[in-house]
Amino acid sequence: MGKFQSTKIIDLGSCAFRQPKASSHCKFIHGYRLKAKFWFDAQELDINHWVVDFGSLKALKKKLVRQFDHTTCIAIDDPLLEDFKYLAAQGGMDIRIMDGVGIEKTAEWCHKVANSFLNDSTGGRCRCVKVEVWEHEGNSAIYES
Numbered sequence: 748m749g750k751f752q753s754t755k756i757i758d759l760g761s762c763a764f765r766q767p768k769a770s771s772h773c774k775f776i777h778g779y780r781l782k783a784k785f786w787f788d789a790q791e792l793d794i795n796h797w798v799v800d801f802g803s804l805k806a807l808k809k810k811l812v813r814q815f816d817h818t819t820c821i822a823i824d825d826p827l828l829e830d831f832k833y834l835a836a837q838g839g840m841d842i843r844i845m846d847g848v849g850i851e852k853t854a855e856w857c858h859k860v861a862n863s864f865l866n867d868s869t870g871g872r873c874r875c876v877k878v879e880v881w882e883h884e885g886n887s888a889i890y891e892s
Contacts, residue, residue, distance in 0.1 A: 752788045752876075753798040757808050759783055759857075759880070760816025763840075764848045767825045779850075779882040781815055783857050786877035787865070799865065799873050807864045811857060817841060820848045854880040854890035862892075 759781035766773040789798045818841045821831045828844070835842045845852060861875035874892075881887040 750788055750790055751792055751798045752786060753801075754784055754786050755799075755801060755804055756782060756784045757804070757811060759814075760812050760818075762815040762817075763819040765819075765821060765825065765827075766849060767822065767827065776819065781853065781880060781882065783811070783854070783878055783880045785857070785861055785875055787873055788876050789869075789873040791872065793869070793872065799869065803868055806868075807861060810860055810864065814843055814856070814860075815853075818843050820845050820853075822846075822848045850880050850882050850886065850888040851890065854878045854888045858890045858892065 761778055761780050763776050763778040764773075765776045768774075787799045792798060793800065819831065820843045821828060823844050823846060825831070831840065831842050834840050845856065855878075857880060858875055858878040861878065865871075865873050865875055877889060877891040879887050879889045
């Protein structure tokens with residue numbers, strides 16, 4: 748039995764990160780305009796003969812943009828976490844506390860969110876098997892299941 752695949756590229760927005768353990772300039776807050784490519788697969792197509800209805804992905808995009816666009820992603824183990832929380836409480840930033848930051852962890856987070864969304868919207872018929880996230884045209888990371 749064959750397997751079908753389709754892909755979708757979604758702009759995630761502009762986001763700031765900080766790598767507190769880096770010895771380079773990445774230890775400072777810095778930003779990227781993120782873009783992600785999602786690979787979907789299914790053993791069987793839906794009634795329209797699609798792997799996934801691209802129009803239905805607007806709700807997924809909304810979740811992704813809410814996480815990354817004009818936000819600052821901070822690792823849960825960042826030693827300055829309380830300072831960032833304080834700045835957020837003062838209205839100085841919109842933070843998202845994550846299990847880890849960086850493009851690899853961003854790809855993993857997007858993959859998990861996409862699979863949860865697809866499980867709910869397709870009853871498990873379709874799944875996300877791979878996500879590639881670009882910081883910019885020269886750097887990307889892939890998470891694959």
